[in-house]
Amino acid sequence: MTDSPGSQRHDARINGIANTETSMSARGLSTRTLPDICFELQAKVDAFLSAATDDDALRKVQNQVRVSMDVIREALRRYGPDHLSLSYNGGKDCLVLLVLILACLPGWTSQPPPPDHWDLGITTSERNRSSTAATSSRPLQAIYIVSQHPFPEVEDFVAKSAETYHLDLKRYALPMRPALEAYLEDRPAVKAIFLGTRRTDPHGEFLTHFDPTDDGWPRFMRVHPVIDWHYVEIWAFIRHLQIPFCELYNRGFTSLGGVTDTRPNPALAVGGDNSKFRPAYELKDDDEERLGRD
Structure with a gap:
């Protein structure tokens, strides 16, 4: 995947990652096998x-990663890869989640079946068929619910990153509920979906790591591995691991929606000039993350 140039900084970073031959994109990650x-x-x-590290902030990110990976491994234990999917729209939160899921797959092994109340209709034979002792060569299932007026940059990044990480991505230009209904009709084996929701997102306040969908919605388990991450921790992880991300974040966008309801975050405006903005990773306050969303 090719990085789109953004504003160059003193640490020679482009698109938020180091401009070196050690970046994932520079090594031609998209040409490699999924394992x-x-x-x-x-x-x-x-x-x-x-x-x-002596950096308290970095230690907090390390602890967040450990918790998230434990949640991902528990989801793999409960459902197996064939019954799991990822809600993916190219945003920073689901990008972190995608990387953590893929990083968990090499060490995943089949586990004894969980209590029946976690199954959501999965039989023992279904779980056994989906169990693996090592990384699966099958792509991770994913759903992309497209904004009514999507940014071309988001569409491009979703397509390129889905290719890079070998996602089995289904795209739906529908409102959320009918999109999920259509997806589960197309992928009836899916029993749980990973979501990049965080505590400060709308409706995220009372969520846990595992939450069944509400009444009236398509039935599956919502899995929230990054629910307790803070905004600065998401960006610290992305930049520390040199993960390529959507170029809109370099232009001051901090939360990606559609063209008609999203603009650069005014908290990142340079010198009060609403035509110049600092990159998204320079924002510090969780409460200011969605100032660019209507």
């Missing part, structure tokens, strides 16, 4: 977790 990518991401995450 190779999973093992590489696992190594990068393991190195991040094992790095000694």
Whole structure:
């Protein structure tokens, strides 16, 4: 995947990642097999977790990663890869989640079946058929619910990153509920969906790591591995691991919706000039993240 140039900074970063031959895109990640990518991401995450640091903020990110990976492994134990999917729209939160899921796959092994109340209709034979002892070569299932007026940059990044990470991505230009209904009709084996929702997102305040859908919605388990991450922690992880991201974040966008309801975050305006904005990763306050959304 090719990085789109943004504003260059003193640390020689382009598009928020180091402009070096060690970046994932520079190594031609998109030309590699899915197991190779999973093992590489696992190594990068393991190195991040094992790095000694005196930085309290970085230690908090390390702890967040450990908690999230435990949730992902529990979801794999409960459902198996064949019954799991990812809600993916190219945004920063689901991008972090995607990387963590892929990093968990090499170490995943089949586990004893969980209590019946977690099954959501999965039989023992279905789980056994989906169990693997190592990284699956099958792509991770994913759903992309398209904004009514999508940014071309978002559409482009979703397509390129889905190719890079070998996602089995289904695209629906529908409102959320009918999109989910259509997806579960197309993918009836899916019993749980990973979501990049965080506590400060709308309707995120009372969510837990595992929440069944509400009455009247298509029935599946919502899995929220990054629910307790803060905004600065999301960006610290992305930049520390040099993960390519959508170029709109370089232009001051901090929360991506559609063309008609999203604009650069005014908290990142340079010198009060509403035509120049600092990149999204320079925002510090969770409460200011959605100031660019109507």
